[in-house]
Amino acid sequence: MLEFDGLCKSYGADRVLDGVSFTVAPGSMFGFCGANGAGKTTTMRIAMGLARADAGEVRWRRRPLDQALRRRIGYMPEERGLYPRMRVAEQLTYLARLHGLDAAPAARAADHWAERLGLGERRRDQVEKLSLGNQQRVQLAAALVGRPEVLILDEPFSGLDPVGVDALAEALLEQVRGGVPVVFSSHQLDLVERLCDAVGILARGTMVAAGPVAELRRREAGRLLRVVVPDAPAGWAAGLPGVRVASERAGDTLLELAAGADDQAVLAAALRTGRVTHFAWREPTLVELFREAVAAPGRAVAA
Structure with missing residues (x-):
């Protein structure tokens, strides 16, 4: 079980997170939604050790995340985290090695994910020469290439065309079928509703709605x-x-x-x-639930 337990974070007088808690079971997908500035990225950065919580912790299999456990996580930041002058296959192989794969398995994993995400013909290209959409595909491949036990993805569908969206969605569902817990943030609520077992809506640093999508819709x-x-x-x-x-x-x-x-x-x-x-x-759509939860301070919805 991946657990986010009571995360609090402030920057000076600005309270960014206020007791954010949710869990993601193995083999399930959790959609993390919220308006810009709601605290989604900060939550993910705390999980990856890129920011420090004032209170609360993130646990995987009941153990607080440390550097060794984070090596088992496939992470995709919202901002580009790639080496622009490295070639696609070279970069993916290097990142797989950082996650502990030996040279030959790392090269095979790099080829597999490049092909799987529609980059097969661009494997020898430098990342900076790719379109923004294809750079996004490389970023996604980088999160998947190390055979992760957990996936934490910040806006993974941003900038992808419909073919890319479908390829990524199927790749994530395959990870879920293999028992991997997946957390991703997105403003594309139709995708969240279609793909996720559960959803959390964050507003002003507080989780204002959380639970299985179908149950949230029935409740309202x-x-x-x-x-x-x-x-x-x-x-x-x-x-x-x-x-x-x-x-x-x-x-x-x-x-x-x-x-x-x-x-x-x-x-x-x-x-x-x-x-x-x-x-x-x-039954309301997830878009309607989102608008209601975000627009109504103090009104929490939980399934």
């Missing part, structure tokens, strides 16, 4: 009501007690109901405008 499902009245005039639901119009288009209205709001009163109001063809609670 009693708040969004979709009502379809093809002939309804625009604004028909405005002013209903405890009801906020989240979206409205061509008679298809999404309503957010406050606690205690009467859904039957909403139905009665809809029927007064015309024939109701759809009336049902709707």
Whole structure:
């Protein structure tokens, strides 16, 4: 089990992390989400020993991470961490050796990941001569080439085209199937929702939502009501007690109901405008959960 336990970090008067805790089981993928400046990168840097927590610790298999354990982690920083004038295969082989592989296995691993991530024809190119997207692929290969026991990736999908996204997603799922715990941060919430077993949403240094994606969506499902009245005039639901119009288009209205709001009163109001063809609670998307959690200070959601 990979455990982030009560991490706190301040820079002067700026409280960056305030008791951040979550766990990632072997063979599972955890999506770490939050607005810019929420503290995601600081959390990952603490795990890798690049920043020191004021309180709390990160553990792998119940042991606090030290330098020896960190050698078993495949880490991808958000900023470029490559040698620009080294050739791709040479660089990947070198990094695999740093993770403890002998020369021949390191070279094989470098070739494998270069080919797997679409860099087979660029293996002899210097990194600085690659496009930004291909440099991102090299960075990803660097995290994977050392046969990691854990993966910690900061914005791994950034800058990738759809083919690159698919190649990386399949590579990460293969690692998960092999029992590796994977943590990655991303602003691409559709990918997080599609790939991850669980998610954590960080806002202002505090974890404001955490748990399996499906359970978080079900937990909040009693708040969004979709009502379809093809002939309804625009604004028909405005002013209903405890009801906020989240979206409205061509008679298809999404309503957010406050606690205690009467859904039957909403139905009665809809029927007064015309024939109701759809009336049902709707599970929120991860994007909607994210917006709600980040916009509501002090409101925590846990599955």
